[in-house]
Amino acid sequence: MKFIVTPSRLTDAEIAVPGDKSISHRALMFGGIANGRSDISGFLDGEDCLATLSAMEAMGVSATRHSKTELSIEGVGLAGLTAPANELDLGNSGTAMRLMAGLMAGQPFESTLVGDASLTGRPMGRVITPLESMGAVIRSQSGKPPLVINPGGDGAADLQAIHYDMPVASAQVKSCVLIAGLYADGATSVTEPATTRDHTERMLRSFGVNVTTEGATMRVEGRQELSATRIEVPGDLSSATFMILAALLSDSADILIRGVGLNPTRTGVLDILRSMGADLSIENERMAGGEPIGDIRARASKLRAIDVDERLVSLAIDEFPALFVAAGSADGTTRFSGLEELRVKESDRISSMAKGIAALGIDVVETPDGALVTGGRFTGGHVNSHGDHRVAMSLAVAGTVADRRVTIEDVQPVETSFPGFAACLQRIGGDIAVDEAEAP
Numbered sequence: 001m002k003f004i005v006t007p008s009r010l011t012d013a014e015i016a017v018p019g020d021k022s023i024s025h026r027a028l029m030f031g032g033i034a035n036g037r038s039d040i041s042g043f044l045d046g047e048d049c050l051a052t053l054s055a056m057e058a059m060g061v062s063a064t065r066h067s068k069t070e071l072s073i074e075g076v077g078l079a080g081l082t083a084p085a086n087e088l089d090l091g092n093s094g095t096a097m098r099l100m101a102g103l104m105a106g107q108p109f110e111s112t113l114v115g116d117a118s119l120t121g122r123p124m125g126r127v128i129t130p131l132e133s134m135g136a137v138i139r140s141q142s143g144k145p146p147l148v149i150n151p152g153g154d155g156a157a158d159l160q161a162i163h164y165d166m167p168v169a170s171a172q173v174k175s176c177v178l179i180a181g182l183y184a185d186g187a188t189s190v191t192e193p194a195t196t197r198d199h200t201e202r203m204l205r206s207f208g209v210n211v212t213t214e215g216a217t218m219r220v221e222g223r224q225e226l227s228a229t230r231i232e233v234p235g236d237l238s239s240a241t242f243m244i245l246a247a248l249l250s251d252s253a254d255i256l257i258r259g260v261g262l263n264p265t266r267t268g269v270l271d272i273l274r275s276m277g278a279d280l281s282i283e284n285e286r287m288a289g290g291e292p293i294g295d296i297r298a299r300a301s302k303l304r305a306i307d308v309d310e311r312l313v314s315l316a317i318d319e320f321p322a323l324f325v326a327a328g329s330a331d332g333t334t335r336f337s338g339l340e341e342l343r344v345k346e347s348d349r350i351s352s353m354a355k356g357i358a359a360l361g362i363d364v365v366e367t368p369d370g371a372l373v374t375g376g377r378f379t380g381g382h383v384n385s386h387g388d389h390r391v392a393m394s395l396a397v398a399g400t401v402a403d404r405r406v407t408i409e410d411v412q413p414v415e416t417s418f419p420g421f422a423a424c425l426q427r428i429g430g431d432i433a434v435d436e437a438e439a440p
Contacts, residue, residue, distance in 0.1 A: 002435045003392065003408040003422065005399025007380075010246060010253035010429035017240045017424065019044040019069060019233035020261050021417050022171075023291065025095050026203045027231040028052050029103060029179070031073035032061035033081065034207055036228030038073045042259075043233055045069060047416040051091035055100060058084040069233075078182065078225050083109035087146070090115045092346065092389075092416045095172055097145060098127045099200075102176035104149040105136040106159055106183025113147040118346050118387055118413070120145045126168065127176045134159045134180055134188075151183075161186030161222055168341065169314040171196035171265075174218065178204070178211070181220045189219040194314040197265040202290045206231070234261035234293040238318045239418045241269055242393045245322045246428060247298035248278050249329050249401045254299045255428055256283075262292045268315025270296075272323060276303045276330055305332030305375060313338045321394040324353040327373035328362040329401065336370035346413065347388035356383045356395050360402060380404030389413040393421055400430050 019042040029052065031038035043049065045068040053071075057063060060082040062074040076082075081103075088104075090096040090113060097113055101124065104111045114120070125143035132138060135158060139148040151159065161184040164177050174190050178200055181188025193216075201211045201218055207226040212219045240260045247255035262282065274280055279301045285294040303326055316323070320342055327334035342349035354366040361379030365372040380402040385392035392411040399406030411434075414421050422432045 001410070001412045003396045003411050004433045004435055005396050005402070005406045005408070006431040007402055007404065008400040008429055008431040010250040010400065012254045013428045014256045014258060015243060015424060015427055016258045017235045017243065017260065018046065018418060018420065020236040021046065021048060021238070022095060022197065022199050023203070023233045023261070024049040025052050025093070025099060026199055027233060028056055028073065029099060030203055030207050030226055031075055031228070031231070032056040033078050033103070034075035034226035034228045035077050036075055038075060038228040039230045040073065041070050041232050043069050043071055044236065046419050047091055048093035048096060051089060051093060052096045052100070055088040055090060055096070058086070058088060075226070075228055078223070081107055084111060087112040087114045090119065092116050092119055092413055094119060094122055094345070097124065097147070098172040098176050099179060101127050101131060101147055101149060102179035105131045105134065105151055105180045107151055110148065110150045113145060113149065115145050123344055126170060126173050130162065130164045130173070130177050131180055133164070134162050134184060159184040161188040163189045163191070165191045166193060169194035169196050170341070171200070175200040178218060178220050181222055182209070182224060184222040187219050187221045189217055191217045194311070195265055196314050197263060199263065203231070206290045230289070232288040234288060234291055235259045237261050237266050237269070240296060241319045241322045242397050242421070243424065243428060244273070244280070244296060244298040245326060246397045246400055246425065246430060248273065248301045248303065248326065249397070250300045252300050253428065254297065257296045257298070259293055260296050262294050264292070265315060268312040269319035269323065272308055272312055272316055273326065275306050276326060277301055278303065303330035305330045305334040307335040308337070310338035317341055318390060321349055321353050321390040322397070324357055324371070324373060325394045325398045328357045328375055328378060328398065330375040333372055333374045335372055337367070339370045345388070347386040347391060349388065349391060352386045352388055352391045353394065356391060357398065359383045360395070360398055360406065378402035378406070380406050382407045382409070384409045385411055387413055389417050393418065396425065396432060399432070
């Protein structure tokens with residue numbers, strides 16, 4: 001499957017993007033172990049989140065779909081999950097794998113977590129280490145999936161609370177440990193070296209769990225029951241970023257994206273783009289389900305190169321593929337550093353983006369922890385996303401301002417996070433076609 005993008009003239013438009021993937025995963029997991037019925041609206045009906053839904057259903061959780069974006073979850077309580085008959089297949093989702101590892105470590109039965117070829121190649125040692133220190137026994141292939149999780153080695157969920165100083169800033173690791181902490185004796189705490197997204201803490205509180213935050217340390221007392229609630233999932237800022245980028249790079253477009261999540265642990269991409277000269281504004285700010293949301297207006301802008309502040313890296317970790325494209329259109333040389341985490345995403349995103357924009361005529365020097373990107377003009381051509389949805393979408397946006405057609409191979413994974421991406425880009429004037437033919 002490929003995208004074929006032709007140079008486009010974007011138009012003024014008002015649009016919405018699908019629900020936040022990170023919040024959708026958590027709503028399914030926490031709703032499943034809560035007491036009572038939780039109603040979820042704005043759910044992301046993408047392959048990643050549907051894999052999490054299937055995993056929860058395989059362990060006895062009942063879900064009723066009212067529409068693609070609305071569903072109800074009948075929770076079974078903290079101790080109510082039952083052993084699945086088969087392996088739990090989490091598809092392409094690293095978030096689901098790492099959070100589910102924490103959940104499974106607290107169950108009184110063995111479970112096996114598997115994924116697709118991409119997920120099977122991703123390192124899980126960063127969650128295995130703290131979970132084993134809590135008493136879980138985990139078998140893996142050199143720290144990579146499949147993960148066979150046995151909560152104490154003998155089928156007994158007897159986790160012990162720990163304090164864990166995370167060596168690398170990661171919301172997935174933090175969340176994994178806090179979720180396992182719900183099943184531990186005593187208070188489990190995590191200290192992070194840099195601020196990461198706090199969706200887990202916010203959502204646990206909305207389910208009635210007492211989670212405390214003191215500086216860089218989060219703490220949860222074990223054995224707390226969750227009470228069912230209503231979750232309104234906001235639009236995904238990571239998905240909105242591609243439409244924002246398209247507007248900024250355009251000649252004159254003014255795009256309004258409604259109902260986007262504006263959690264301050266996620267908005268580093270907006271700060272970085274503003275520092276590059278982006279004309280961005282926030283309208284109609286409000287709160288929904290403990291999360292701040294608002295409408296984002298993005299207007300065509302002349303971008304300039306910067307040295308990206310490393311303090312913002314953890315607040316924009318998923319948006320750097322798009323920022324590489326922004327840098328490719330900016331005046332001067334943008335310096336990216338502190339991005340080591342990108343090398344262990346769905347692809348090595350530093351390498352994938354460096355190769356991708358270089359193939360489209362941009363001068364890039366790759367470094368161990370980032371890149372130097374000198375702005376110019378995207379010339380067009382043929383590129384490969386390496387099976388990475390964010391790389392694919394970023395290069396598609398580059399195609400809207402290229403000198404000639406851009407073809408992006410291996411884009412099927414886009415459906416995992418942004419179903420309808422091509423149609424959304426078309427709504428703002430993007431000339432993009434989807435070729436379903438298999439690559440030779």
